[in-house]
Amino acid sequence: MAGFRATDKALFPIKNIKTVVQLFRNQLEHSQEPDLSLLSIVAGVIENSLTSRSNLQICEPVEHNCLPNLDLETITLMYSKFQTIIKNAVEVNKQRKYATRELVKKVSDVIWNSLTRSYYKDRAHLQSLYSYLSGSKLDCFGVAFAVVAGCQVLGYNDVHLALSEDHAWVVFGENGSETAEVTWHGKGNEDKRGQEIGKGVSSRSWLYVNNKPVVCTRHMEVAALVSAINPSLNSNQDAYEVSELQQELLWLLYDLGHLKKYPMAIGNLGDLEEISSREGRVECRVLFEEAIKSSRSYYNNQHVYPYTYQGGYFYRNKMYKEAFESWANASDVIRLYNYSRDDEEIYKEFLEIANELIPHIMKIESSGFSANTILKKPECFAHLLRFYDGICQWEEGSATPVLHIGWAKPLVNTISKFDADVRAQVNILCDTVQDGAKKNAGICNNNNNNNYEKENGAQTETKDEKDTNFPTIEALTAACSEKLLNP
Numbered sequence: 001m002a003g004f005r006a007t008d009k010a011l012f013p014i015k016n017i018k019t020v021v022q023l024f025r026n027q028l029e030h031s032q033e034p035d036l037s038l039l040s041i042v043a044g045v046i047e048n049s050l051t052s053r054s055n056l057q058i059c060e061p062v063e064h065n066c067l068p069n070l071d072l073e074t075i076t077l078m079y080s081k082f083q084t085i086i087k088n089a090v091e092v093n094k095q096r097k098y099a100t101r102e103l104v105k106k107v108s109d110v111i112w113n114s115l116t117r118s119y120y121k122d123r124a125h126l127q128s129l130y131s132y133l134s135g136s137k138l139d140c141f142g143v144a145f146a147v148v149a150g151c152q153v154l155g156y157n158d159v160h161l162a163l164s165e166d167h168a169w170v171v172f173g174e175n176g177s178e179t180a181e182v183t184w185h186g187k188g189n190e191d192k193r194g195q196e197i198g199k200g201v202s203s204r205s206w207l208y209v210n211n212k213p214v215v216c217t218r219h220m221e222v223a224a225l226v227s228a229i230n231p232s233l234n235s236n237q238d239a240y241e242v243s244e245l246q247q248e249l250l251w252l253l254y255d256l257g258h259l260k261k262y263p264m265a266i267g268n269l270g271d272l273e274e275i276s277s278r279e280g281r282v283e284c285r286v287l288f289e290e291a292i293k294s295s296r297s298y299y300n301n302q303h304v305y306p307y308t309y310q311g312g313y314f315y316r317n318k319m320y321k322e323a324f325e326s327w328a329n330a331s332d333v334i335r336l337y338n339y340s341r342d343d344e345e346i347y348k349e350f351l352e353i354a355n356e357l358i359p360h361i362m363k364i365e366s367s368g369f370s371a372n373t374i375l376k377k378p379e380c381f382a383h384l385l386r387f388y389d390g391i392c393q394w395e396e397g398s399a400t401p402v403l404h405i406g407w408a409k410p411l412v413n414t415i416s417k418f419d420a421d422v423r424a425q426v427n428i429l430c431d432t433v434q435d436g437a438k439k440n441a442g443i444c445n446n447n448n449n450n451n452y453e454k455e456n457g458a459q460t461e462t463k464d465e466k467d468t469n470f471p472t473i474e475a476l477t478a479a480c481s482e483k484l485l486n487p
């Protein structure tokens with residue numbers, strides 16, 4: 001059983017970040033299960049006290065890192081309150097080893113029905129059990145996490161959190177073979193709580209990552225609550241102590257091996273390291289590569305965010321050729337999905353890359369001051385075409401259109417910045433993908449060495465072997481822009 005043990009209680013009152021990390025280490029390294037409700041309450045109290053307007057002025061720096069006094073009394077009260085809510089509402093059939101769908105639905109109903117009637121669901125700081133117990137508010141991740149924490153209280157250690165890149169649900173039963181929705185997704189969608197995870201059309205949507213979700217262990221559920229810590233004070237400031245705590249806890253989880261199969265958590269750590277790097281730790285760039293390797297190793301490269309974490313890093317650091325390659329690799333992931341109405345988040349991601357970030361890069365690069373301009377690099381043109389081609393293919397076979405005229409201007413603007421002699425150095429190679437999956441036009445230039453070809457088996461082709469019946473770049477770009485201009 002999990003639990004709030006004497007060794008943990010001895011750490012109170014907690015006055016600094018080091019002690020919080022020690023509490024998490026105790027819980028993570030102890031042979032029994034880490035106690036999700038205890039850790040979520042502690043993280044939530046710290047986050048909310050350091051980011052809420054109310055106590056900004058009175059947070060005196062107790063030590064060099066200022067934390068509010070976390071006393072045992074406060075934490076114990078909330079910890080017991082959660083236990084009582086769950087145990088009073090759900091009678092447990094002691095004989096059962098595994099949870100049933102009814103049990104999972106019942107715990108979800110207890111959480112769901114105790115939430116405040118209506119509140120702004122996308123607000124920050126609504127992810128923890130502190131938010132649930134002190135304000136009866138949770139965001140969609142928070143509901144799913146609370147259900148798993150509730151099932152842990154009841155002794156069902158088979159119930160685990162399953163995470164896609166924009167949704168959370170639970171797995172349960174023998175070998176975690178059963179799935180169930182326990183929270184809502186997006187705006188204005190009926191919740192599907194209690195139902196199995198989409199077998200139908202939604203299973204080809206990015207929202208369910210082609211049935212390659214991150215299925216958490218207890219320790220990875222701690223990584224999820226740590227990842228969900230939100231240090232933002234407002235839209236352009238972070239509470240320093242909260243992001244420092246999050247970074248320390250992510251390194252603790254990283255060192256204990258609990259981020260290996262959790263690409264987004266590694267990406268979160270990479271973002272924090274880019275802002276303030278820790279002595280003796282790998283460079284943030286390495287973390288972004290590790291997140292990509294994790295997705296390729298454990299999730300059949302079906303996740304997009306590892307590439308957009310990496311692309312964002314390259315973009316911020318003016319490494320534009322590398323950014324184009326990351327975004328083209330992200331596009332290679334999305335091309336095999338069908339776009340559905342639940343995929344707005346990733347649509348917005350690609351829209352921002354295509355219509356804000358890439359045009360911004362082209363503007364800078366064509367201002368004539370960059371000596372080593374990307375406009376002279378055929379591999380940059382190849383990456384961009386692969387990027388756009390992936391979005392076109394994402395749309396193919398989807399019930400919902402992706403592209404509209406708003407995409408066309410930036411696209412044509414970007415492509416036209418490359419001179420014909422640069423474009424001519426890029427060869428289009430087409431390789432087909434078996435068993436009904438979407439066809440794949442691999443785009444590469446003849447001195448291309450990115451892992452796209454290695455990954456997808458597209459052969460590179462030297463210039464003189466150019467095969468006349470492959471579409472030329474002009475044909476492809478014309479087709480692409482034709483499609484865009486006359487959807």
Ligand SMILES: CC1(C)CN=C(N2CCN(c3ncnc4sc(C(F)(F)C(F)(F)F)cc34)CC2)S1
Binds near residue numbers: 164165166228305309
């Ligand atoms: C490259 C980016 C645009 C920068 N931040 C990104 N994040 C921030 C962190 N993030 C996450 N980071 C760790 N774990 C999770 S679980 C999850 C979720 F499944 F959607 C949930 F649970 F519904 F919210 C989201 C998410 C979502 C993606 S993607």
